[in-house]
Amino acid sequence: MRISSETTSDGVSERHFTVDDIPGVLWSPAGAAVAGPLVLVAHGGGQHKTAPGVVARARRYVTGCGLAVAAIDAPGHGERSRTQEDEEFSAAIRQRFASGEPAWPLISRYNAVVARRAVPEWQATIAALRDLGLDGPAGFSGLSMGGVTGIALAAARPLLTAAVLGLTGGDELAEAAARITIPVEFLLQWDDEHVPREDGLALFGAFASRDKTLHANAGRHLDVPRFEVDSSAMFFARHLRAG
């Protein structure tokens, strides 16, 4: 891990880093050692590691719960280079939006492609952050494309302690969810124009976790209410902070 910059504002330290050429950001309480539990935040499709929604969640977890938070750019997103496959999916998805055809089947396939590439990158990032001193429990927060990656990561190896996931669905994900037993808070938008409601409910049902909570809010895919950030902070405080 190479740390390229370090700044501090409003009680939060922000370090930009790279792990195997993957650019990331680490937020942590200013003036304290980098140690203890960690939350990994995965951005959604078309977003990047410092998109406003990612930064808002990160700052809330740092200042509200004293947790460290890390985000990386997903494959084909942010500062990352884009493969031919990325370009083709992007163009096809844009075309669906433009023509008004249903885009979800294609988005869903692309999310799975990104997740497959992202899982080893998150594993390398977690290992590097552990070496840096963040060797406590690790939480994961990701919705939509970030949720697909989170499900793949949690199903692959027992690196995570608790996860906030959501805004996705589908049979392939349900198979992976059936291997996940960590506590899960799952977000679903009741009027999601992309993810069929039944697919989201079925995915929530598929998690093998004994401790799982579904938060379904009225509204469309991007209308997740801001108070869900507070709720996820309470979830991580419950599961990542001892005592």
Added chain:
Amino acid sequence: MRISSETTSDGVSERHFTVDDIPGVLWSPAGAAVAGPLVLVAHGGGQHKTAPGVVARARRYVTGCGLAVAAIDAPGHGERSRTQEDEEFSAAIRQRFASGEPAWPLISRYNAVVARRAVPEWQATIAALRDLGLDGPAGFSGLSMGGVTGIALAAARPLLTAAVLGLTGGDELAEAAARITIPVEFLLQWDDEHVPREDGLALFGAFASRDKTLHANAGRHLDVPRFEVDSSAMFFARHLRAG
């Protein structure tokens, strides 16, 4: 309203009162005027106004949010006398439990009977509490039988500002829910042995509220996790406290 006793412990004042012979309890921050917003807590079937779950919620809303909280005994519950109808339903429900037959259809009918009798009692209680100084917005918190009463009360007249409801379902309730537009946090137990999951989901879907959130937790009817008390406190703080 007649106040029969007043005690204080751990920062919470507890007043026992009667309104038209209905016994109730008012909890409020100790050493402060009885004023501002209010949460009404309706207990579940077989419970009463000072059942542990009611008291836990009340103390949390008082000490965590500075809200006043009131509870009354439902018809045929707690200190209230029981009618022939109450006795018959109770006996029939007990018999269903003993024989292992599905009890929910009968519980559901009894909950509707109780709600019909409870609505004017809650209306009288709210009016008496307003006269006492609690003339701010009023929230309502009720699950299972208490949820059925809450839906009837919210649908009847616009007395309530926000409600935490849940652990129930059914077509009659869905009709009432379609007339409710206040913010709702709706609790559902994913493995409820009484309420069919589809009925609970359909009821959540039926609320006309633009601001509505479903919290579905793994577990049976009585397994609602304790952290939902904190979540409901945040919900009421958002909707009942100005600014």
